[in-house]
Amino acid sequence: MPSELPAESTADLLPSKPAAALSGAVGVGVAIAVGEIASKALSADPSPLYAVGGAFIDRFAGSLKDIAIQLFGKNDKTALILGTVIISLCIGALIGLGARRRQWLPLLAFSAFGVFGAWAQTVRAEVGILDACLTAIYAVAIGVACTHLLLHLATPKPRTNLSGSGSPTRTPTGTPSPTPPTPPTSPTQSGPEEREDASLPSRRRFLGTAGGVIVLAYAGMKVAGALAGEDVIAAVKNIRIPRPFRRRALPAIQPFEVSGVAEYVTPTSEFYRIDTSLRTPNVDASTWRLKIRGLVNTPFEVTYAELLAMPSIEEVVTLSCVSNEVGGDLIGNAVWQGVPLSDLLERAGVQAEAEQLFSRSVDGWTCGFPIEAAADGRVAMVAYAMNGARLPTAHGFPARLVVSGLYGYVSATKWLETIELTTWRGANGFWVPRGWSKEGPVKLSSRIDVPRGGSRVKEGALALGGVAWSPSIGVSTVEVSIDNGPWQAAELGNVASEHTWVQWRFLWSATSGTHTARVRATDRNGNAQVTANQAPAPNGATGLHQISFSV
Ligand SMILES: Nc1nc2c(c(=O)[nH]1)N[C@H]1C(S)=C(S)[C@@H](COP(=O)(O)O)O[C@H]1N2
Numbered sequence: 417m418p419s420e421l422p423a424e425s426t427a428d429l430l431p432s433k434p435a436a437a438l439s440g441a442v443g444v445g446v447a448i449a450v451g452e453i454a455s456k457a458l459s460a461d462p463s464p465l466y467a468v469g470g471a472f473i474d475r476f477a478g479s480l481k482d483i484a485i486q487l488f489g490k491n492d493k494t495a496l497i498l499g500t501v502i503i504s505l506c507i508g509a510l511i512g513l514g515a516r517r518r519q520w521l522p523l524l525a526f527s528a529f530g531v532f533g534a535w536a537q538t539v540r541a542e543v544g545i546l547d548a549c550l551t552a553i554y555a556v557a558i559g560v561a562c563t564h565l566l567l568h569l570a571t572p573k574p575r576t577n578l579s580g581s582g583s584p585t586r587t588p589t590g591t592p593s594p595t596p597p598t599p600p601t602s603p604t605q606s607g608p609e610e611r612e613d614a615s616l617p618s619r620r621r622f623l624g625t626a627g628g629v630i631v632l633a634y635a636g637m638k639v640a641g642a643l644a645g646e647d648v649i650a651a652v653k654n655i656r657i658p659r660p661f662r663r664r665a666l667p668a669i670q671p672f673e674v675s676g677v678a679e680y681v682t683p684t685s686e687f688y689r690i691d692t693s694l695r696t697p698n699v700d701a702s703t704w705r706l707k708i709r710g711l712v713n714t715p716f717e718v719t720y721a722e723l724l725a726m727p728s729i730e731e732v733v734t735l736s737c738v739s740n741e742v743g744g745d746l747i748g749n750a751v752w753q754g755v756p757l758s759d760l761l762e763r764a765g766v767q768a769e770a771e772q773l774f775s776r777s778v779d780g781w782t783c784g785f786p787i788e789a790a791a792d793g794r795v796a797m798v799a800y801a802m803n804g805a806r807l808p809t810a811h812g813f814p815a816r817l818v819v820s821g822l823y824g825y826v827s828a829t830k831w832l833e834t835i836e837l838t839t840w841r842g843a844n845g846f847w848v849p850r851g852w853s854k855e856g857p858v859k860l861s862s863r864i865d866v867p868r869g870g871s872r873v874k875e876g877a878l879a880l881g882g883v884a885w886s887p888s889i890g891v892s893t894v895e896v897s898i899d900n901g902p903w904q905a906a907e908l909g910n911v912a913s914e915h916t917w918v919q920w921r922f923l924w925s926a927t928s929g930t931h932t933a934r935v936r937a938t939d940r941n942g943n944a945q946v947t948a949n950q951a952p953a954p955n956g957a958t959g960l961h962q963i964s965f966s967v
Protein backbone atom coordinates (compact mmCIF):
# COMPACT_ATOMS: atom_id res chain seq x y z
CA MET A 417 0.00 0.00 0.00
CA PRO A 418 2.37 2.68 -1.16
CA SER A 419 -0.23 5.41 -1.01
CA GLU A 420 -0.48 4.88 2.71
CA LEU A 421 3.17 5.45 3.45
CA PRO A 422 3.23 9.22 3.89
CA ALA A 423 0.36 9.05 6.35
CA GLU A 424 1.73 6.15 8.27
CA SER A 425 2.15 8.20 11.37
CA THR A 426 -1.54 9.07 11.68
CA ALA A 427 -3.02 5.89 10.20
CA ASP A 428 -2.95 4.24 13.56
CA LEU A 429 -5.57 6.55 14.93
CA LEU A 430 -7.79 6.61 11.89
CA PRO A 431 -10.72 4.25 11.42
CA SER A 432 -9.86 1.38 9.11
CA LYS A 433 -10.99 1.88 5.55
CA PRO A 434 -13.70 -0.79 5.58
CA ALA A 435 -15.07 0.61 8.83
CA ALA A 436 -15.06 4.14 7.45
CA ALA A 437 -16.79 3.06 4.26
CA LEU A 438 -19.38 1.18 6.28
CA SER A 439 -19.92 4.22 8.50
CA GLY A 440 -20.67 6.39 5.50
CA ALA A 441 -22.89 3.82 3.79
CA VAL A 442 -24.89 3.20 6.97
CA GLY A 443 -25.25 6.95 7.45
CA VAL A 444 -26.67 7.35 3.96
CA GLY A 445 -28.94 4.35 4.46
CA VAL A 446 -30.23 5.86 7.68
CA ALA A 447 -30.75 9.22 5.98
CA ILE A 448 -32.81 7.54 3.24
CA ALA A 449 -34.85 5.72 5.86
CA VAL A 450 -35.43 8.93 7.84
CA GLY A 451 -36.54 10.54 4.58
CA GLU A 452 -39.11 7.75 4.14
CA ILE A 453 -40.31 8.03 7.73
CA ALA A 454 -40.50 11.83 7.73
CA SER A 455 -42.38 11.95 4.45
CA LYS A 456 -44.92 9.47 5.84
CA ALA A 457 -45.23 11.40 9.09
CA LEU A 458 -45.66 14.69 7.25
CA SER A 459 -47.87 13.08 4.57
CA ALA A 460 -45.42 14.57 2.12
CA ASP A 461 -45.60 12.12 -0.75
CA PRO A 462 -43.35 11.18 -2.53
CA SER A 463 -40.42 10.67 -0.18
CA PRO A 464 -37.03 12.06 -1.24
CA LEU A 465 -35.98 8.60 -2.50
CA TYR A 466 -39.05 8.13 -4.68
CA ALA A 467 -38.96 11.74 -5.79
CA VAL A 468 -35.40 11.30 -7.01
CA GLY A 469 -36.47 8.13 -8.86
CA GLY A 470 -39.38 10.08 -10.33
CA ALA A 471 -37.05 12.85 -11.43
CA PHE A 472 -35.07 10.22 -13.31
CA ILE A 473 -38.21 9.11 -15.13
CA ASP A 474 -39.15 12.68 -15.95
CA ARG A 475 -35.70 13.27 -17.31
CA PHE A 476 -35.14 10.06 -19.22
CA ALA A 477 -38.58 8.74 -20.18
CA GLY A 478 -38.42 10.76 -23.40
CA SER A 479 -35.21 9.19 -24.61
CA LEU A 480 -36.95 5.82 -24.69
CA LYS A 481 -39.28 6.86 -27.47
CA ASP A 482 -36.94 5.60 -30.15
CA ILE A 483 -37.41 2.05 -29.02
CA ALA A 484 -41.14 2.68 -28.83
CA ILE A 485 -41.44 2.12 -25.11
CA GLN A 486 -43.54 4.88 -23.73
CA LEU A 487 -43.37 3.85 -20.12
CA PHE A 488 -41.62 1.78 -17.54
CA GLY A 489 -42.87 -1.58 -16.45
CA LYS A 490 -43.22 -2.52 -12.80
CA ASN A 491 -39.88 -4.33 -12.70
CA ASP A 492 -38.04 -1.39 -14.19
CA LYS A 493 -39.49 0.80 -11.48
CA THR A 494 -38.30 -1.54 -8.72
CA ALA A 495 -34.90 -1.69 -10.39
CA LEU A 496 -34.79 2.09 -10.57
CA ILE A 497 -35.43 2.50 -6.84
CA LEU A 498 -33.02 -0.29 -5.96
CA GLY A 499 -30.40 1.23 -8.23
CA THR A 500 -30.88 4.64 -6.65
CA VAL A 501 -30.39 3.13 -3.19
CA ILE A 502 -27.31 1.16 -4.19
CA ILE A 503 -25.66 4.14 -5.88
CA SER A 504 -26.45 6.26 -2.82
CA LEU A 505 -24.91 3.67 -0.49
CA CYS A 506 -21.78 3.56 -2.66
CA ILE A 507 -21.49 7.33 -2.54
CA GLY A 508 -22.00 7.02 1.22
CA ALA A 509 -19.08 4.61 1.41
CA LEU A 510 -16.90 7.13 -0.44
CA ILE A 511 -18.04 9.86 1.93
CA GLY A 512 -17.06 7.62 4.84
CA LEU A 513 -13.62 7.01 3.36
CA GLY A 514 -13.11 10.71 2.76
CA ALA A 515 -14.25 11.52 6.26
CA ARG A 516 -11.31 9.64 7.78
CA ARG A 517 -9.23 12.75 7.23
CA ARG A 518 -11.91 15.37 6.58
CA GLN A 519 -14.38 15.58 9.40
CA TRP A 520 -16.46 18.20 7.66
CA LEU A 521 -17.13 15.99 4.64
CA PRO A 522 -20.20 14.06 5.85
CA LEU A 523 -22.12 17.22 6.71
CA LEU A 524 -21.29 18.80 3.37
CA ALA A 525 -21.97 15.72 1.25
CA PHE A 526 -25.13 14.70 3.11
CA SER A 527 -26.42 18.26 2.79
CA ALA A 528 -25.93 18.03 -0.96
CA PHE A 529 -27.97 14.80 -0.90
CA GLY A 530 -30.62 16.58 1.16
CA VAL A 531 -30.87 19.49 -1.23
CA PHE A 532 -31.17 17.11 -4.17
CA GLY A 533 -33.90 15.11 -2.44
CA ALA A 534 -35.83 18.22 -1.43
CA TRP A 535 -35.51 19.60 -4.93
CA ALA A 536 -36.88 16.37 -6.41
CA GLN A 537 -39.78 16.41 -3.94
CA THR A 538 -40.82 19.93 -4.82
CA VAL A 539 -40.02 20.06 -8.52
CA ARG A 540 -43.41 18.67 -9.57
CA ALA A 541 -44.98 20.81 -6.85
CA GLU A 542 -46.14 17.65 -5.12
CA VAL A 543 -44.57 18.44 -1.76
CA GLY A 544 -44.50 21.82 -0.06
CA ILE A 545 -41.11 23.46 0.34
CA LEU A 546 -41.40 23.52 4.12
CA ASP A 547 -42.14 19.79 4.34
CA ALA A 548 -39.34 19.01 1.92
CA CYS A 549 -36.85 21.12 3.91
CA LEU A 550 -37.92 19.58 7.21
CA THR A 551 -37.56 16.10 5.76
CA ALA A 552 -34.11 16.96 4.43
CA ILE A 553 -32.98 18.47 7.73
CA TYR A 554 -34.08 15.40 9.74
CA ALA A 555 -32.52 13.03 7.24
CA VAL A 556 -29.23 14.93 6.98
CA ALA A 557 -28.90 15.53 10.73
CA ILE A 558 -29.56 11.92 11.71
CA GLY A 559 -27.54 10.50 8.82
CA VAL A 560 -24.52 12.68 9.62
CA ALA A 561 -24.81 11.89 13.32
CA CYS A 562 -24.85 8.15 12.57
CA THR A 563 -21.81 8.41 10.35
CA HIS A 564 -19.86 10.36 12.96
CA LEU A 565 -20.90 8.04 15.76
CA LEU A 566 -19.74 5.02 13.77
CA LEU A 567 -16.52 6.73 12.68
CA HIS A 568 -15.87 7.58 16.30
CA LEU A 569 -16.42 3.99 17.41
CA ALA A 570 -14.15 2.81 14.62
CA THR A 571 -11.34 5.15 15.58
CA PRO A 572 -8.64 3.34 17.57
CA LYS A 573 -8.00 4.95 20.93
CA PRO A 574 -4.53 6.35 21.60
CA ARG A 575 -2.32 3.60 22.87
CA THR A 576 -1.72 5.34 26.16
CA ASN A 577 -5.32 4.61 27.06
CA LEU A 578 -5.29 1.00 26.03
CA SER A 579 -4.41 -0.10 29.52
CA GLY A 580 -7.92 0.93 30.46
CA SER A 581 -7.02 3.38 33.19
CA GLY A 582 -9.33 6.35 33.27
CA SER A 583 -11.69 7.54 30.55
CA PRO A 584 -10.23 7.53 27.09
CA THR A 585 -9.60 10.94 25.59
CA ARG A 586 -11.79 11.62 22.60
CA THR A 587 -9.60 11.70 19.56
CA PRO A 588 -11.18 13.64 16.73
CA THR A 589 -10.85 11.83 13.45
CA GLY A 590 -7.88 12.91 11.47
CA THR A 591 -5.99 14.72 14.21
CA PRO A 592 -2.33 13.88 14.20
CA SER A 593 -1.58 11.09 16.55
CA PRO A 594 0.30 11.83 19.74
CA THR A 595 1.97 8.48 19.27
CA PRO A 596 5.45 8.64 17.77
CA PRO A 597 5.69 7.47 14.17
CA THR A 598 5.78 3.74 13.80
CA PRO A 599 8.89 2.44 12.10
CA PRO A 600 8.00 2.03 8.43
CA THR A 601 9.63 -1.37 8.33
CA SER A 602 7.02 -2.99 10.53
CA PRO A 603 3.90 -0.90 10.26
CA THR A 604 1.40 -3.56 11.17
CA GLN A 605 3.45 -5.49 13.64
CA SER A 606 3.72 -2.98 16.40
CA GLY A 607 2.33 -4.83 19.35
CA PRO A 608 -0.03 -7.23 17.62
CA GLU A 609 -1.32 -8.80 20.82
CA GLU A 610 -1.93 -5.49 22.44
CA ARG A 611 -3.94 -4.24 19.47
CA GLU A 612 -5.93 -7.42 19.04
CA ASP A 613 -7.03 -7.26 22.62
CA ALA A 614 -8.10 -3.66 22.39
CA SER A 615 -9.73 -3.80 18.99
CA LEU A 616 -11.91 -6.83 19.59
CA PRO A 617 -14.42 -5.28 21.98
CA SER A 618 -14.36 -1.98 20.13
CA ARG A 619 -14.92 -3.75 16.81
CA ARG A 620 -17.80 -5.60 18.33
CA ARG A 621 -19.18 -2.33 19.58
CA PHE A 622 -18.78 -0.77 16.16
CA LEU A 623 -20.48 -3.62 14.32
CA GLY A 624 -23.15 -3.90 16.99
CA THR A 625 -23.96 -0.22 16.73
CA ALA A 626 -23.96 -0.31 12.93
CA GLY A 627 -26.27 -3.33 12.95
CA GLY A 628 -28.53 -1.78 15.56
CA VAL A 629 -28.84 1.44 13.60
CA ILE A 630 -29.74 -0.47 10.42
CA VAL A 631 -32.37 -2.55 12.19
CA LEU A 632 -33.84 0.54 13.87
CA ALA A 633 -34.01 2.48 10.62
CA TYR A 634 -35.60 -0.43 8.77
CA ALA A 635 -38.14 -1.06 11.52
CA GLY A 636 -39.00 2.62 11.69
CA MET A 637 -39.62 2.66 7.96
CA LYS A 638 -41.90 -0.38 8.14
CA VAL A 639 -43.90 1.00 11.07
CA ALA A 640 -44.34 4.39 9.42
CA GLY A 641 -45.40 2.73 6.18
CA ALA A 642 -47.93 0.50 7.93
CA LEU A 643 -49.41 3.41 9.91
CA ALA A 644 -49.77 5.58 6.82
CA GLY A 645 -51.27 2.70 4.83
CA GLU A 646 -53.84 1.90 7.51
CA ASP A 647 -55.38 5.36 7.44
CA VAL A 648 -56.04 5.12 3.75
CA ILE A 649 -57.43 1.60 3.91
CA ALA A 650 -59.79 2.53 6.74
CA ALA A 651 -61.08 5.54 4.82
CA VAL A 652 -61.63 3.54 1.64
CA LYS A 653 -63.51 0.68 3.31
CA ASN A 654 -66.62 2.74 3.94
CA ILE A 655 -67.06 3.93 0.38
CA ARG A 656 -70.33 3.02 -1.32
CA ILE A 657 -70.66 3.59 -5.04
CA PRO A 658 -74.09 5.07 -5.85
CA ARG A 659 -76.41 3.79 -8.55
CA PRO A 660 -75.70 5.43 -11.85
CA PHE A 661 -78.28 7.94 -13.03
CA ARG A 662 -78.06 6.50 -16.54
CA ARG A 663 -76.84 3.03 -17.28
CA ARG A 664 -75.40 1.56 -20.48
CA ALA A 665 -76.57 -2.00 -20.98
CA LEU A 666 -74.01 -4.63 -21.81
CA PRO A 667 -74.92 -6.89 -24.74
CA ALA A 668 -77.20 -9.54 -23.28
CA ILE A 669 -75.73 -12.28 -25.44
CA GLN A 670 -72.95 -12.73 -27.94
CA PRO A 671 -73.65 -14.61 -31.17
CA PHE A 672 -70.50 -16.68 -30.75
CA GLU A 673 -67.72 -17.37 -28.36
CA VAL A 674 -64.18 -18.21 -29.39
CA SER A 675 -62.09 -19.44 -26.53
CA GLY A 676 -58.85 -17.49 -26.31
CA VAL A 677 -60.31 -14.22 -27.62
CA ALA A 678 -60.17 -11.26 -25.21
CA GLU A 679 -63.35 -11.09 -23.14
CA TYR A 680 -65.72 -8.34 -24.19
CA VAL A 681 -65.38 -6.67 -20.78
CA THR A 682 -61.81 -6.95 -19.53
CA PRO A 683 -61.69 -8.11 -15.91
CA THR A 684 -60.14 -5.40 -13.74
CA SER A 685 -57.33 -7.72 -12.65
CA GLU A 686 -56.34 -8.23 -16.29
CA PHE A 687 -56.69 -4.63 -17.37
CA TYR A 688 -53.39 -3.27 -18.61
CA ARG A 689 -51.67 -0.71 -16.44
CA ILE A 690 -49.44 2.11 -17.60
CA ASP A 691 -48.18 5.12 -15.69
CA THR A 692 -45.03 6.95 -14.70
CA SER A 693 -45.63 6.76 -10.96
CA LEU A 694 -43.00 4.86 -9.01
CA ARG A 695 -45.28 4.29 -6.09
CA THR A 696 -48.99 4.17 -6.74
CA PRO A 697 -50.40 7.34 -5.16
CA ASN A 698 -52.40 6.47 -2.03
CA VAL A 699 -54.91 9.27 -2.08
CA ASP A 700 -56.87 10.00 1.07
CA ALA A 701 -60.40 10.40 -0.28
CA SER A 702 -61.53 12.33 2.79
CA THR A 703 -59.22 15.26 2.05
CA TRP A 704 -59.05 14.91 -1.74
CA ARG A 705 -60.57 17.70 -3.85
CA LEU A 706 -61.12 17.86 -7.57
CA LYS A 707 -60.35 21.39 -8.72
CA ILE A 708 -61.76 22.93 -11.86
CA ARG A 709 -60.17 26.18 -12.86
CA GLY A 710 -58.48 28.20 -15.58
CA LEU A 711 -60.53 29.89 -18.29
CA VAL A 712 -63.84 29.46 -16.49
CA ASN A 713 -66.30 31.90 -14.97
CA THR A 714 -66.62 30.09 -11.65
CA PRO A 715 -63.71 27.92 -10.60
CA PHE A 716 -64.79 25.36 -8.03
CA GLU A 717 -63.74 22.30 -6.08
CA VAL A 718 -65.65 19.14 -5.28
CA THR A 719 -64.98 16.64 -2.54
CA TYR A 720 -65.14 12.91 -3.12
CA ALA A 721 -68.54 12.74 -1.43
CA GLU A 722 -69.85 15.60 -3.55
CA LEU A 723 -68.61 13.95 -6.72
CA LEU A 724 -70.35 10.69 -5.82
CA ALA A 725 -73.55 12.60 -5.06
CA MET A 726 -73.74 14.13 -8.55
CA PRO A 727 -75.83 12.46 -11.27
CA SER A 728 -73.59 9.85 -12.85
CA ILE A 729 -73.46 7.80 -15.99
CA GLU A 730 -72.21 4.32 -16.60
CA GLU A 731 -70.58 3.65 -19.96
CA VAL A 732 -68.52 0.90 -21.55
CA VAL A 733 -65.36 2.38 -23.05
CA THR A 734 -62.27 0.82 -24.58
CA LEU A 735 -59.10 2.45 -23.33
CA SER A 736 -55.90 2.10 -25.31
CA CYS A 737 -52.32 3.09 -24.79
CA VAL A 738 -50.55 4.89 -27.60
CA SER A 739 -47.63 2.51 -27.03
CA ASN A 740 -49.74 -0.46 -28.03
CA GLU A 741 -48.02 -2.21 -30.90
CA VAL A 742 -50.00 -3.73 -33.74
CA GLY A 743 -51.41 -6.90 -32.19
CA GLY A 744 -50.42 -5.71 -28.69
CA ASP A 745 -52.31 -5.97 -25.43
CA LEU A 746 -52.02 -2.45 -23.98
CA ILE A 747 -55.74 -2.09 -24.45
CA GLY A 748 -58.81 -3.02 -22.43
CA ASN A 749 -62.54 -2.53 -22.31
CA ALA A 750 -64.25 -1.68 -19.03
CA VAL A 751 -67.50 -0.41 -17.56
CA TRP A 752 -66.83 3.04 -16.18
CA GLN A 753 -69.06 5.07 -13.90
CA GLY A 754 -68.61 8.75 -13.24
CA VAL A 755 -69.74 12.31 -13.78
CA PRO A 756 -69.90 13.60 -17.36
CA LEU A 757 -67.24 16.22 -18.00
CA SER A 758 -69.89 18.32 -19.72
CA ASP A 759 -71.81 18.66 -16.41
CA LEU A 760 -68.71 19.87 -14.59
CA LEU A 761 -67.76 22.26 -17.39
CA GLU A 762 -71.28 23.66 -17.54
CA ARG A 763 -71.16 24.42 -13.84
CA ALA A 764 -67.79 26.13 -14.25
CA GLY A 765 -68.87 28.17 -17.26
CA VAL A 766 -66.15 27.71 -19.85
CA GLN A 767 -64.92 30.94 -21.40
CA ALA A 768 -64.72 31.46 -25.14
CA GLU A 769 -60.90 31.46 -25.29
CA ALA A 770 -60.62 27.98 -23.77
CA GLU A 771 -59.32 25.41 -26.25
CA GLN A 772 -57.68 22.71 -24.19
CA LEU A 773 -58.81 20.59 -21.28
CA PHE A 774 -55.60 20.13 -19.35
CA SER A 775 -55.50 17.83 -16.35
CA ARG A 776 -53.03 17.07 -13.61
CA SER A 777 -52.72 14.14 -11.24
CA VAL A 778 -51.84 14.29 -7.57
CA ASP A 779 -48.37 13.08 -8.53
CA GLY A 780 -47.83 15.84 -11.04
CA TRP A 781 -48.44 13.94 -14.28
CA THR A 782 -50.27 15.98 -16.89
CA CYS A 783 -52.05 15.69 -20.20
CA GLY A 784 -54.41 17.68 -22.38
CA PHE A 785 -56.84 17.34 -25.27
CA PRO A 786 -59.01 19.65 -27.37
CA ILE A 787 -62.02 20.81 -25.42
CA GLU A 788 -64.38 19.67 -28.20
CA ALA A 789 -63.83 16.07 -27.11
CA ALA A 790 -65.62 16.90 -23.86
CA ALA A 791 -68.56 18.44 -25.66
CA ASP A 792 -69.14 16.55 -28.92
CA GLY A 793 -71.33 13.89 -27.38
CA ARG A 794 -68.75 11.14 -26.96
CA VAL A 795 -68.24 9.57 -23.54
CA ALA A 796 -66.02 11.89 -21.51
CA MET A 797 -66.21 11.60 -17.75
CA VAL A 798 -64.56 11.88 -14.39
CA ALA A 799 -64.78 8.20 -13.51
CA TYR A 800 -64.79 6.86 -9.96
CA ALA A 801 -65.83 3.27 -10.58
CA MET A 802 -64.54 0.54 -12.86
CA ASN A 803 -66.43 -2.68 -13.59
CA GLY A 804 -68.86 -2.00 -10.75
CA ALA A 805 -66.37 -1.29 -7.98
CA ARG A 806 -64.63 1.83 -6.78
CA LEU A 807 -61.63 2.66 -8.91
CA PRO A 808 -58.70 0.49 -7.84
CA THR A 809 -55.63 2.38 -6.66
CA ALA A 810 -53.67 1.21 -9.70
CA HIS A 811 -56.28 2.63 -12.03
CA GLY A 812 -56.54 6.04 -10.42
CA PHE A 813 -58.45 6.06 -7.12
CA PRO A 814 -60.27 8.25 -6.22
CA ALA A 815 -61.04 9.53 -9.72
CA ARG A 816 -59.68 9.55 -13.25
CA LEU A 817 -60.61 10.81 -16.67
CA VAL A 818 -62.03 8.48 -19.30
CA VAL A 819 -62.53 9.92 -22.77
CA SER A 820 -63.65 7.69 -25.60
CA GLY A 821 -61.50 7.79 -28.72
CA LEU A 822 -58.38 9.38 -27.22
CA TYR A 823 -55.24 7.50 -26.23
CA GLY A 824 -54.57 7.37 -22.50
CA TYR A 825 -51.51 9.60 -22.67
CA VAL A 826 -53.57 12.63 -23.77
CA SER A 827 -56.73 12.01 -21.79
CA ALA A 828 -56.94 9.37 -19.10
CA THR A 829 -55.38 11.09 -16.06
CA LYS A 830 -55.44 8.79 -13.05
CA TRP A 831 -55.40 10.14 -9.46
CA LEU A 832 -56.98 13.21 -10.97
CA GLU A 833 -56.56 16.44 -9.04
CA THR A 834 -57.01 19.41 -11.35
CA ILE A 835 -58.90 20.12 -14.52
CA GLU A 836 -57.71 23.33 -16.04
CA LEU A 837 -59.21 25.06 -19.04
CA THR A 838 -56.53 26.75 -21.07
CA THR A 839 -55.55 27.63 -24.62
CA TRP A 840 -54.06 25.05 -26.94
CA ARG A 841 -50.65 26.64 -26.59
CA GLY A 842 -51.08 27.34 -22.90
CA ALA A 843 -49.82 23.96 -21.69
CA ASN A 844 -48.21 20.73 -22.87
CA GLY A 845 -48.88 17.37 -21.26
CA PHE A 846 -46.12 15.17 -19.84
CA TRP A 847 -45.46 13.20 -23.03
CA VAL A 848 -45.59 16.08 -25.50
CA PRO A 849 -42.07 17.46 -24.95
CA ARG A 850 -40.88 13.83 -24.91
CA GLY A 851 -41.60 13.27 -28.56
CA TRP A 852 -45.27 12.25 -28.62
CA SER A 853 -47.91 14.12 -30.57
CA LYS A 854 -49.97 16.73 -28.81
CA GLU A 855 -53.15 15.23 -30.23
CA GLY A 856 -53.81 11.54 -29.75
CA PRO A 857 -56.99 10.16 -31.34
CA VAL A 858 -57.11 6.37 -31.13
CA LYS A 859 -56.41 4.77 -34.49
CA LEU A 860 -58.75 2.20 -35.97
CA SER A 861 -57.11 -1.17 -35.40
CA SER A 862 -57.74 -4.90 -35.20
CA ARG A 863 -56.06 -7.89 -33.62
CA ILE A 864 -55.99 -11.66 -34.03
CA ASP A 865 -56.18 -13.48 -30.68
CA VAL A 866 -56.81 -17.00 -31.97
CA PRO A 867 -54.92 -18.90 -33.13
CA ARG A 868 -51.86 -17.55 -31.33
CA GLY A 869 -48.97 -16.68 -33.62
CA GLY A 870 -46.68 -19.67 -34.07
CA SER A 871 -49.16 -22.18 -32.63
CA ARG A 872 -50.27 -25.54 -34.08
CA VAL A 873 -53.93 -26.24 -34.71
CA LYS A 874 -55.95 -29.27 -35.73
CA GLU A 875 -56.94 -29.90 -39.31
CA GLY A 876 -60.54 -29.14 -40.28
CA ALA A 877 -62.97 -26.62 -38.78
CA LEU A 878 -61.07 -23.72 -37.24
CA ALA A 879 -62.43 -20.55 -35.66
CA LEU A 880 -60.14 -17.55 -35.91
CA GLY A 881 -61.06 -14.70 -33.62
CA GLY A 882 -59.99 -11.41 -32.11
CA VAL A 883 -61.05 -7.84 -31.44
CA ALA A 884 -61.25 -4.63 -33.46
CA TRP A 885 -61.75 -1.09 -32.22
CA SER A 886 -62.25 2.53 -33.06
CA PRO A 887 -63.65 4.04 -29.86
CA SER A 888 -66.14 6.89 -30.37
CA ILE A 889 -66.64 5.90 -34.03
CA GLY A 890 -67.20 2.17 -33.91
CA VAL A 891 -66.28 -0.70 -36.20
CA SER A 892 -68.51 -1.67 -39.13
CA THR A 893 -66.64 -4.54 -40.73
CA VAL A 894 -63.75 -6.87 -40.01
CA GLU A 895 -62.14 -8.90 -42.77
CA VAL A 896 -59.64 -11.72 -42.76
CA SER A 897 -57.21 -12.84 -45.40
CA ILE A 898 -55.66 -16.28 -45.22
CA ASP A 899 -52.35 -16.88 -47.00
CA ASN A 900 -52.67 -13.50 -48.74
CA GLY A 901 -55.90 -14.65 -50.34
CA PRO A 902 -59.00 -12.51 -50.83
CA TRP A 903 -60.37 -10.47 -47.93
CA GLN A 904 -63.39 -12.21 -46.44
CA ALA A 905 -65.87 -10.76 -43.98
CA ALA A 906 -65.71 -11.95 -40.39
CA GLU A 907 -68.76 -12.18 -38.10
CA LEU A 908 -69.03 -9.43 -35.50
CA GLY A 909 -70.12 -9.71 -31.89
CA ASN A 910 -72.57 -7.39 -30.16
CA VAL A 911 -71.37 -4.16 -28.56
CA ALA A 912 -72.70 -1.80 -25.90
CA SER A 913 -71.87 1.21 -28.06
CA GLU A 914 -69.45 2.62 -30.61
CA HIS A 915 -67.11 3.38 -27.71
CA THR A 916 -66.00 -0.23 -27.30
CA TRP A 917 -64.10 -2.81 -29.20
CA VAL A 918 -65.93 -5.60 -30.98
CA GLN A 919 -65.13 -9.28 -30.96
CA TRP A 920 -64.94 -10.99 -34.35
CA ARG A 921 -64.92 -14.59 -35.59
CA PHE A 922 -63.92 -16.15 -38.88
CA LEU A 923 -64.58 -19.81 -39.63
CA TRP A 924 -62.16 -21.60 -41.84
CA SER A 925 -61.47 -25.13 -42.84
CA ALA A 926 -57.83 -25.64 -42.00
CA THR A 927 -55.72 -27.57 -44.45
CA SER A 928 -52.42 -29.05 -43.39
CA GLY A 929 -49.29 -26.94 -43.79
CA THR A 930 -48.26 -23.52 -42.49
CA HIS A 931 -50.49 -20.52 -43.00
CA THR A 932 -50.65 -16.81 -42.40
CA ALA A 933 -53.70 -14.82 -41.39
CA ARG A 934 -54.19 -11.08 -41.58
CA VAL A 935 -57.00 -8.93 -40.26
CA ARG A 936 -58.28 -5.50 -41.18
CA ALA A 937 -61.21 -3.36 -40.07
CA THR A 938 -63.37 -0.56 -41.41
CA ASP A 939 -64.95 2.01 -39.10
CA ARG A 940 -68.56 3.20 -39.12
CA ASN A 941 -67.55 6.24 -41.16
CA GLY A 942 -66.33 3.95 -43.91
CA ASN A 943 -62.62 4.56 -43.28
CA ALA A 944 -60.35 1.56 -43.75
CA GLN A 945 -57.61 0.63 -41.32
CA VAL A 946 -54.23 2.09 -42.32
CA THR A 947 -52.11 -0.72 -43.72
CA ALA A 948 -48.69 0.99 -43.75
CA ASN A 949 -46.56 -0.13 -40.82
CA GLN A 950 -45.75 2.62 -38.35
CA ALA A 951 -44.24 2.37 -34.87
CA PRO A 952 -46.21 3.65 -31.84
CA ALA A 953 -44.24 6.91 -31.59
CA PRO A 954 -45.29 9.63 -32.07
CA ASN A 955 -49.07 9.06 -32.22
CA GLY A 956 -49.96 5.37 -32.36
CA ALA A 957 -48.98 2.32 -34.41
CA THR A 958 -50.53 1.44 -37.75
CA GLY A 959 -50.33 -1.65 -39.90
CA LEU A 960 -52.20 -4.92 -40.13
CA HIS A 961 -51.81 -7.67 -37.58
CA GLN A 962 -50.53 -10.83 -39.17
CA ILE A 963 -49.85 -14.19 -37.57
CA SER A 964 -48.62 -17.48 -38.86
CA PHE A 965 -49.65 -20.90 -37.61
CA SER A 966 -49.33 -24.48 -38.66
CA VAL A 967 -51.93 -27.19 -39.10
N1 LIG B 1 -51.45 10.12 -13.24
C1 LIG B 1 -51.22 9.44 -14.39
N2 LIG B 1 -52.26 9.12 -15.17
C2 LIG B 1 -52.07 8.44 -16.32
C3 LIG B 1 -50.77 8.07 -16.73
C4 LIG B 1 -49.68 8.41 -15.88
O1 LIG B 1 -48.51 8.13 -16.17
N3 LIG B 1 -49.96 9.09 -14.72
N4 LIG B 1 -50.60 7.36 -17.90
C5 LIG B 1 -51.65 7.46 -18.90
C6 LIG B 1 -51.50 6.47 -19.95
S1 LIG B 1 -50.17 6.68 -20.99
C7 LIG B 1 -52.40 5.47 -20.15
S2 LIG B 1 -52.29 4.48 -21.51
C8 LIG B 1 -53.50 5.25 -19.20
C9 LIG B 1 -53.51 3.82 -18.71
O2 LIG B 1 -54.54 3.62 -17.79
P1 LIG B 1 -54.61 2.27 -16.97
O3 LIG B 1 -53.31 2.11 -16.25
O4 LIG B 1 -55.78 2.38 -16.06
O5 LIG B 1 -54.81 1.18 -17.98
O6 LIG B 1 -53.41 6.08 -18.07
C10 LIG B 1 -53.05 7.41 -18.34
N5 LIG B 1 -53.14 8.13 -17.09
Ligand SMILES: [Mo]
Nearest residue numbers: 737738824825
Ligand atom coordinates in the same frame (compact mmCIF):
# COMPACT_ATOMS: atom_id res chain seq x y z
MO1 LIG C 1 -50.35 5.14 -22.63
